[in-house]
Amino acid sequence: SQQGEEDPQALSIQEGENATMNCSYKTSINNLQWYRQNSGRGLVHLILIRSNEREKHSGRLRVTLDTSKKSSSLLITASRAADTASYFCATASGDSWGKLQFGAGTQVVVTP
């Protein structure tokens, strides 16, 4: 079974709205990373949040981490059409920190 699972599977919003997606995981982690993938392209690293951190910001992105609930959220504020992509969370765990475990992703469509 996958370590990280994103929710929802798909999200459709209009430009200017906020987009929120969640990631749940099963085992304790060292860090959690969010990536974006445009259709047919490689992954772009967005944010890394460590297990002792609760919130991080990067531009229009805000990531939270709740280790007690084993969950993380990614918020994209004031979305743009260029934010249309799939978003994946990936976790790194203690004994295999080099091995990222990915969820199936959230497909976000932002319409003008």
Place this chain on the structure above:
Amino acid sequence: NAGVMQNPRHLVRRRGQEARLRCSPMKGHSHVYWYRQLPEEGLKFMVYLQKENIIDESGMPKERFSAEFPKEGPSILRIQQVVRGDSAAYFCASSQQQGAGADTQYFGPGTRLTVL
């Protein structure tokens, strides 16, 4: 500073042939990771290598797949006697040796393998 480079970007092979996928990590990175992505799915870890060493190959199929990261040159993922089920996008990532940011993995554009 160039990012992670992968070639070829697209590779077509017939069943039974061999596929060789190459990955050059970012400058200053000595850790390389290979992942496979099937359509509409997330990435699945295959193998983690440092120069001349395999650190974790827990995601590699037991047969037909091998990976190396020689002292000189790119990392190679080799698939022998390909089958249709090997058709997927194969992504390489790299990270720094140590220090701040060492656990951030940066991904290449991927190689899309199609087996006819």
